[in-house]
Amino acid sequence: MLSALSSAVLLLLSTSSVLAAGQPCTCLSLLSAGLQVNCSSLNLMELPYLPADTTEVHVRDNQLTFVSPGWFDRLVSLKKVSLSGNPFHCDCRIQYLRDWLFKNKDIISEEPICSSPSSVAKKRISDLSDDYFSSCASESYTGGFFDTLLGVMLCCVIVLLLLSLRLAKASTYTLFIDERHSGFEADSLRSLKPKHRRRLHADSLNFVMELEKPRLNMELLPQVLDILHKKHNIKIKAT
Numbered sequence: 001m002l003s004a005l006s007s008a009v010l011l012l013l014s015t016s017s018v019l020a021a022g023q024p025c026t027c028l029s030l031l032s033a034g035l036q037v038n039c040s041s042l043n044l045m046e047l048p049y050l051p052a053d054t055t056e057v058h059v060r061d062n063q064l065t066f067v068s069p070g071w072f073d074r075l076v077s078l079k080k081v082s083l084s085g086n087p088f089h090c091d092c093r094i095q096y097l098r099d100w101l102f103k104n105k106d107i108i109s110e111e112p113i114c115s116s117p118s119s120v121a122k123k124r125i126s127d128l129s130d131d132y133f134s135s136c137a138s139e140s141y142t143g144g145f146f147d148t149l150l151g152v153m154l155c156c157v158i159v160l161l162l163l164s165l166r167l168a169k170a171s172t173y174t175l176f177i178d179e180r181h182s183g184f185e186a187d188s189l190r191s192l193k194p195k196h197r198r199r200l201h202a203d204s205l206n207f208v209m210e211l212e213k214p215r216l217n218m219e220l221l222p223q224v225l226d227i228l229h230k231k232h233n234i235k236i237k238a239t
Contacts, residue, residue, distance in 0.1 A: 034077055047071055061085035069096040083112040090114035092136035101126040
């Protein structure tokens with residue numbers, strides 16, 4: 001009893017928000033039949049929110065032109081529905097109602113018909129073919145196309161950043177050594193990419209070579225060059 005009362009109050013509040021004039025929907029709650037809602041001849045332009053335990057819905061002779069997608073999905077206990085007498089405009093927005101009517105013909109007391117456009121006027125909504133709504137697919141997916149395009153562009157940016165990072169790690173440097181110097185001295189440190197050329201003094205490379213002596217024995221130079229090339233991808237040329 002308490003649940004029925006709360007459903008009635010909820011129904012009154014929901015219908016008051018969609019009515020411009022006239023009386024709110026009436027409801028009758030029977031323990032055996034469930035909640036029965038009558039919103040006929042109330043000049044409704046949209047369907048009100050109904051409790052999930054509604055078993056009958058009567059919305060004849062209103063000003064409905066379409067039914068919002070998903071409106072019937074909550075009402076899993078419906079046993080009787082009447083929608084006739086509404087000026088339904090059968091464009092893409094009526095596709096949801098067409099699909100629902102086609103699956104629930106046994107609970108429809110009188111099938112609604114199209115009032116417009118003229119090409120389908122006076123035709124039952126459930127009789128509209130899939131071909132009639134073929135153009136609606138492209139319209140409904142227009143927004144999805146741009147979302148997909150944006151996602152692809154974002155993925156491309158991420159891939160480019162990862163490639164840039166990988167190339168930066170794999171960059172090859174060429175170190176020029178002047179043999180006239182008694183110590184290990186770099187004339188320049190150049191990247192294969194001109195934009196990343198840098199000059200580096202020899203003292204800053206001592207930690208890479210890990211030599212015990214501050215000066216380089218030129219006889220060990222080939223071994224040092226080989227280690228730098230294999231482990232650090234650094235090519236060194238003697239001048």
